[in-house]
Amino acid sequence: xxxxxxxxxxxxxxxRNTGRALVMxxxxxxxxxxxxxxxxxxxxxxxxFVSGIKSLGVITVVALFTGMILALQTGLxxxxxxxxxxxxxxxxxxxxxxxxPFMTGLIIAASVGSAIAAQMxxxxxxxxxxxxxxxxxxxxxxxxxxxxxxxxxxMPFLTMYTNAxxxxxxxxxxxTQLGVSFTAYFDNCTRFAENKDLFVxxxxxxxxxxIVVTVACHQGFATTxxxxxxxxxxxxxxxxxxxxxxxxxxxxxRMFYK
Amino acid sequence: xxxxxKVHKRLGGRVVLDGVDLQIxxxxxxxxVGASGAGKSVTLKHMVRLLTPDAGRVWVGDDCVSTARxxxxxxxxxxxxxxxxxxxxxxxxxxxxNVGLPLLERTNKPEHEIEKLAREKLALVGLAEAYDxxxxxxxxxxxKRVGLARAIITxxxxxxxxxxxxxxxxxxxRAIDQLIDSLRRELGITSVVVTHDLHSAxxxxxxxxxxxxxxxxxxxxxEQFIKSPNExxxxxxxxxYITKRGAWEKAAAx
Ligand SMILES: Nc1ncnc2c1ncn2[C@@H]1O[C@H](COP(=O)(O)OP(=O)(O)OP(=O)(O)O)[C@@H](O)[C@H]1O
Ligand SMILES: [Mg+2]
Numbered sequence: 226x227x228x229x230x231x232x233x234x235x236x237x238x239x240x241r242n243t244g245r246a247l248v249m250x251x252x253x254x255x256x257x258x259x260x261x262x263x264x265x266x267x268x269x270x271x272x273x274f275v276s277g278i279k280s281l282g283v284i285t286v287v288a289l290f291t292g293m294i295l296a297l298q299t300g301l302x303x304x305x306x307x308x309x310x311x312x313x314x315x316x317x318x319x320x321x322x323x324x325x326p327f328m329t330g331l332i333i334a335a336s337v338g339s340a341i342a343a344q345m346x347x348x349x350x351x352x353x354x355x356x357x358x359x360x361x362x363x364x365x366x367x368x369x370x371x372x373x374x375x376x377x378x379x380m381p382f383l384t385m386y387t388n389a390x391x392x393x394x395x396x397x398x399x400x401t402q403l404g405v406s407f408t409a410y411f412d413n414c415t416r417f418a419e420n421k422d423l424f425v426x427x428x429x430x431x432x433x434x435x436i437v438v439t440v441a442c443h444q445g446f447a448t449t450x451x452x453x454x455x456x457x458x459x460x461x462x463x464x465x466x467x468x469x470x471x472x473x474x475x476x477x478x479r480m481f482y483k
Numbered sequence: 484x485x486x487x488x489k490v491h492k493r494l495g496g497r498v499v500l501d502g503v504d505l506q507i508x509x510x511x512x513x514x515x516v517g518a519s520g521a522g523k524s525v526t527l528k529h530m531v532r533l534l535t536p537d538a539g540r541v542w543v544g545d546d547c548v549s550t551a552r553x554x555x556x557x558x559x560x561x562x563x564x565x566x567x568x569x570x571x572x573x574x575x576x577x578x579x580x581n582v583g584l585p586l587l588e589r590t591n592k593p594e595h596e597i598e599k600l601a602r603e604k605l606a607l608v609g610l611a612e613a614y615d616x617x618x619x620x621x622x623x624x625x626x627k628r629v630g631l632a633r634a635i636i637t638x639x640x641x642x643x644x645x646x647x648x649x650x651x652x653x654x655x656x657r658a659i660d661q662l663i664d665s666l667r668r669e670l671g672i673t674s675v676v677v678t679h680d681l682h683s684a685x686x687x688x689x690x691x692x693x694x695x696x697x698x699x700x701x702x703x704x705x706e707q708f709i710k711s712p713n714e715x716x717x718x719x720x721x722x723x724y725i726t727k728r729g730a731w732e733k734a735a736a737x
Contacts, residue, residue, distance in 0.1 A: 355571065361561055362585075407730060
């Protein structure tokens with residue numbers, strides 16, 4: 226096979242997989258109507274707990290340092306113009322619009338996404354998915370839908386948490402490194418940031434949650450060849466989810482800020 | 484009840500089923516034996532369309548399962564209970580909840596009733612105490628039996644067992660044999676059992692088929708099976724000390 230044929234083949238495969246993943250997502254969305262049925266309600270809450278609470282530790286550290294770095298970088302520049310008090314705005318706007326949902330999305334992709342892919346992959350290998358099908362239990366309704374609902378609900382909250390911790394990190398750097406008092410900082414934070422910044426960011430967060438679940442479940446279900454295959458699905462999930470979050474993040478930004 | 488018509492299947496680049504013809508009658512306890520990798524599990528999976536033939540067809544009653552889709556497929560599958568080779572229990576719910584899962588999903592029975600039925604089935608497989616245990620806390624043989632309880636809780640017409648007694652001690656194995664046999668005698672359930680355990684097969688089978696390299700090389704009642712002139716069958720029998728000359732005579736001669 227020559228190089229062009231191979232590229233063409235890869236592109237076609239990617240398109241086919243995207244199509245299949247979207248079909249699965251559609252099926253999961255249709256099945257949201259069963260979210261309160263006796264089979265599903267605990268599962269959704271459980272998934273929210275697993276994906277939310279368990280990621281809080283990492284998110285805290287990442288958010289804190291993201292805010293601190295943002296404050297330091299912009300603060301050093303702004304200080305040249307005697308404007309260091311405006312780091313509040315800089316940190317807040319960048320976090321709300323972009324970095325908050327983006328960092329949260331990446332962390333969730335790496336932690337929750339890889340875990341979902343590994344679990345689904347293991348279930349395929351252990352014939353548990355086949356067993357569900359025999360019992361006429363739709364794996365999309367039983368496994369994908371609760372995770373989808375859970376992440377779509379929890380992502381905005383996680384992102385708000387990231388934003389809050391990041392802004393706090395900025396305040397600490399502002400106070401210790403740049404001599405900006407807390408009152409001046411927080412006053413500055415709320416002065417220029419708009420509600421739109423927050424809501425677009427939270428909208429992004431929901432989309433990123435949906436991306437992570439879709440990619441992870443699709444890759445997990447497509448697992449073949451035993452334990453090696455599970456490893457491959459997990460790795461692919463993280464890579465594909467990263468890339469999709471990055472590109473979708475750009476397009477959503479462009480959609481709202483022209 | 485179940486009919487294979489010249490079923491061919493390639494998997495991973497090699498021929499696994501090479502024109503399998505089988506006819507399993509209602510109320511039979513039909514055993515499929517054969518070496519590891521002979522295609523026994525693959526054969527079972529064709530009966531519930533976890534696999535689709537490359538050529539040929541599989542019939543369940545009057546329905547062609549190999550081409551069924553959607554609601555029709557669901558309807559065919561609902562006639563089956565399946566015990567997978569690895570039990571295939573969900574590991575985040577307890578053994579008892581695993582057993583009750585098909586009822587929770589398929590019926591509107593209240594949960595306390597489902598629990599009662601699940602406990603009954605667990606008792607039937609000798610695991611009355613295991614209801615609240617998680618699958619990871621159970622031994623391989625116990626998981627198998629939980630899988631068996633799950634396979635029969637919906638009172639299916641046909642039960643497929645993939646190695647129901649592998650990994651079980653001989654006493655429990657015979658108890659499982661008796662359970663399978665009683666399902667046939669008391670409820671008229673059709674069973675298809677894949678096994679390496681010829682003692683089970685000879686004790687409770689109505690007929691035995693031997694698979695080798697993707698073909699049925701011998702087929703008949705236990706009596707006919709033992710007398711089969713096929714070399715593979717005789718090897719298989721001798722490997723478990725079952726010979727025409729009698730097991731003990733052979734053992735004494737060693
Ligand atoms: N999904 C698959 N992809 C590729 N090859 C497969 C697949 N499933 C089964 N095979 C191959 O088909 C052959 C038959 O497999 P099968 O599981 O039916 O064996 P078996 O008779 O059940 O053996 P055992 O007694 O060890 O369970 C094996 O060589 C196996 O490698
Ligand atoms: Mg097998």
